[in-house]
Amino acid sequence: MVPISAIIMSAPKTAIAPTRAEDFPEWYQQVIKAADLAENSETRGCMVIKPWGYGIWELIQQQLDRKFKATGHQNAYFPLLIPLSYLEKEAEHAEGFATECAVVTHHRLEAQKDEVTGKTRMIPTGELAEPYVIRPTSETIIGAAFARWVESYRDLPLLINQWANVMRWEMRPRLFLRTAEFLWQEGHTAHETAEEAIDETRMIHGLYEEFLRDHLAIPVIPGEKTENERFPGADITLTVEAMVQDKKAIQAGTSHFLGQNFSKAQNIAFTGRNGQVQHAYTTSWGVSTRMIGTLIMAHADDDGLVLPPRVATQQIVIMPVTPKEDTRDEVIASCQALAETLRHQSFRGDPLRVHVDTRDLGGGVKKWEWIKKGVPLRIEIGPRDIESRKLCVQRRDQEISAKAFPMKDDFIREVADMLEDIHQNLLKRAAAFRDANIQACNTLEQFDAHWAQENPGWLLTPWAGDSEQEDELSKRHKITIRCIPLESVTLPPDALAALAGDCFLTGKPATVRALWGRSY
Amino acid sequence: MVPISAIIMSAPKTAIAPTRAEDFPEWYQQVIKAADLAENSETRGCMVIKPWGYGIWELIQQQLDRKFKATGHQNAYFPLLIPLSYLEKEAEHAEGFATECAVVTHHRLEAQKDEVTGKTRMIPTGELAEPYVIRPTSETIIGAAFARWVESYRDLPLLINQWANVMRWEMRPRLFLRTAEFLWQEGHTAHETAEEAIDETRMIHGLYEEFLRDHLAIPVIPGEKTENERFPGADITLTVEAMVQDKKAIQAGTSHFLGQNFSKAQNIAFTGRNGQVQHAYTTSWGVSTRMIGTLIMAHADDDGLVLPPRVATQQIVIMPVTPKEDTRDEVIASCQALAETLRHQSFRGDPLRVHVDTRDLGGGVKKWEWIKKGVPLRIEIGPRDIESRKLCVQRRDQEISAKAFPMKDDFIREVADMLEDIHQNLLKRAAAFRDANIQACNTLEQFDAHWAQENPGWLLTPWAGDSEQEDELSKRHKITIRCIPLESVTLPPDALAALAGDCFLTGKPATVRALWGRSY
DSSP states (O other): OOOHHHHHHHSOSSSSSSOTTTOHHHHHHHHHHHHTOEEEOSSTTOEEEOHHHHHHHHHHHHHHHHHHHHTTOEEOBOOSEEEHHHHHTSHHHHHHHGGGOOEEEEEEEEEEEOTTTOOEEEEEEEEEEEEEEEOSSOHHHHHHHHHHHOOBGGGOOEEEEEEEEEEOOOSSOBTTTBOSEEEEEEEEEEESSHHHHHHHHHHHHHHHHHHHHHTTOOOOEEEEOOGGGSOTTOSEEEEEEEEOTTSOEEEEEEEEEOTTHHHHHHTOEEEOTTSOEEEOEEEEEEEETHHHHHHHHHHOBTTBOOOOGGGOSSSEEEEEOOOSHHHHHHHHHHHHHHHHHHHTSEETTEEOOEEEOOOSSOHHHHHHHHHHHTOSEEEEEOHHHHHHTBOEEEETTSOTTOOBOOBHHHHHHHHHHHHHHHHHHHHHHHHHHHHHTEEEOOSHHHHHHHHHSSSOOEEEEEEOOOHHHHHHHHHHHTOEEEEEEOTTOOOOHHHHGGGTSOOTTTOSOOSEEEEEEOBO | OOOHHHHHHHSOSSSSSSOTTTOHHHHHHHHHHHTTOEEEOSSTTOEEEOHHHHHHHHHHHHHHHHHHHHTTOEEOBOOSEEEHHHHHHSHHHHHHHGGGOOEEEEEEEEEEEOTTTOOEEEEEEEEEEEEEEEOSSOHHHHHHHHHHHOOBGGGOOEEEEEEEEEEOOOSSOBTTTBOSEEEEEEEEEEESSHHHHHHHHHHHHHHHHHHHHHHHOOOOEEEEOOGGGSOTTOSEEEEEEEEOTTSOEEEEEEEEEEETHHHHHHTOEEEOTTSOEEEOEEEEEEEETHHHHHHHHHHOBTTBOOOOGGGOSSSEEEEEOOOSHHHHHHHHHHHHHHHHHHHTSEETTEEOOEEEOOOSSOHHHHHHHHHHHTOSEEEEEOHHHHHHTBOEEEETTSOTTOOBOOBHHHHHHHHHHHHHHHHHHHHHHHHHHHHHTEEEOOSHHHHHHHTTSSSOOEEEEEEOOOHHHHHHHHHHHTOEEEEEEOTTOOOOHHHHGGGTSOOTTTOSOOSEEEEEEOBO
């Protein structure tokens, strides 16, 4: 027998091993595993999204979809396979995706007996005259449809969104953050004028910022990508950049003004108000299952996932405490009744999602399972609580040991406020972390020294360099300009100093402030 | 100038040409075009689903998804690409899909200059050691995940559903009914015992029947497929069969009991209550965008689409009648106000979907557009209606010219009943049509003569033939046994006679009644 003291000594202090400080990438994998969110499959680079993870995606999808519809967009669906010739039309775009395209070349299989092993194998046959590419993104195929649909300025704007799977062959896949297949939404719009298309690009940029802040509790920095970092084929790429707990950046969503690049390549032309045939201005924009990776890296802790309430598959889990068989039914009934009452309450417009865990497992096992799954509120109700009309409440954003024992009626009245408080607390914590890790930088010495540190934060610099200089610095330090933050963005006081000086590299008067960082 | 009499003479009598009677297949294409539901794309056999058509799919999806969740299923997502070796594991299954598989063989493209034309072309490169197939269905890849997930009987049942795109290379595609890529849901479950798995298969079969009847107003005949017609790899295939207006059958949804065929091929094994390792019993079931095709063929008429209210992208369209500029604003405001009031009403649990069409188009043009799109209720409000507090209501399930002029308040009070009445009316009409076109048949002469007719209906026969005999009859008449209807199904009185006699082919005592028909 192992002595109890030895068990205690060897027990890990946290539910996730290794901790964030010990090994961040491995911690990330372990959080996903412990929360049962997703797993790798035998299809190279492709993941299986398990119910607890897919539930988060369904909530993201529902809540974003409402916003898209409220701003006049309609959903549609376009083919998965893109003829190679479509891709060839926009050279920069084709080049941008060429190295990561899955190509369909055959359309049937034939059984063949292997002479050596005697086994029957399926062999591709029916070679296609023109191969197809599985969409890495749909500008080309949606553009071809737009070209058919648009004739007059009266047909504009065309505001379309698609929820779909896309495929980009990834050499170094990582669950949610970078997978060969991922789920996303891609908006595609066509407009009469450049101004309208730019307005749309900006509106969606704002919508993404707001969504990340108000739904995922992630405070992003909105800004514009430099030419080096733009989407292949875009004139302007706007981005929202999130900082996660290892101080790296994640591009959480982008919206692109495509000018007339695609409309000329695909002939999206219309008769204008002046009677002249002209090319439309188009945009595209998207967020993906990558947001779930961002969410994990932004909020999870050494005990597992921490879910912001709005996208929590379950917001509240009620655990009946049933030490004795004779009170068991009563306790479970009381828990079910509370769950029903709570389901009639709402948080930010949606009914509460409440689960009662009646499984016959040890209380500790259950509790730790829900901690690792990141459920915002855990409730315990035991036989004595029924009489006293109290319950035990634990918040995932507080110490695991922290407990409150409110009256049940008070809890029901205040539960929405409590969820709101959890959301605000996660947001505040993430914003404080981000602000503490953005520094201003005015000299090249300081700049070079910064990136030699382990897990360096972001630098904000006055900038007037050109593309080649940017590229050289990027390669030297394995960094990129994450964005040129919008002028309206409030940055930490220290970082504001960056605005004062001349370009730290060229010494020329700075035209913009650039935000540099390592990224996923 | 063309004289008015000539215009009237040349005007088509119906909005859709040709009519159903003139050319049913072409009528179908024209209804889809006139309602702006979908169109062909340059990707062979793949369609673009346009917003009005995708809206129907979104409603089908939401409403079915609720039913799946209410019966304990959870959504998840599995890879699009299936390793060839997975498909090889279940031989019958592999063979069943071999002739229609899109195969991915390369994972990148390389730009190559064409020596002759001077143009740059993209060439597939990066050949894969093992090709992948785009899922034609996901039994094999989901089974592989189940094999990882299931260890003990405590992990069962596993009740999973996936909303996804799938691909089956179709040689004769037809919008919605048969496309190379289509959208669907596929349920996959694993159970401890055969009984539980069969119960699940039956429960979903009932759910599909109910969904088609109560949401799509389509009265289907539920039954079992014969061995010849089973899903490749299934022990039992249950189906719901719809009759459309050319009297052909459409298989609208299937649910399969897979026995241990897939669990043995993929080793979905668990330790049972008796401590023994055993194989699970699995099921799979699905409905697809094919349901939209069924819906069109079941309800549309010679003036275009007719939508059952529950799945109508818009249930009510309000058209302001604005003959004079000075009352225009007032009329539009009144329409908008009515729309808002109606949106707070609900029909079968969902808020009403109401659109106000304020476009500057002729009233006739607008009206016909919504007729062709199949909107259940059209409302017109003009300047004089505001004073009299009346409105003009037209129902899509009634004559185009039929109008009612209720008081606005009465209409608001009764609108949900009116939608219910439309639903019931469509259902009753379709059921009457179906019943009028199912005949009993007891002799081979009668049977052979029946199929020589143009557009023959279905035949219900006493049956005791074997697979080969079934196959021979099927080939002779280009028909199939659509199903062996459940014993509980009530069939038209005439058809019931079929139960009386011996098998019409073999003269043996009939073991079942078989329902024969031509199908899509």
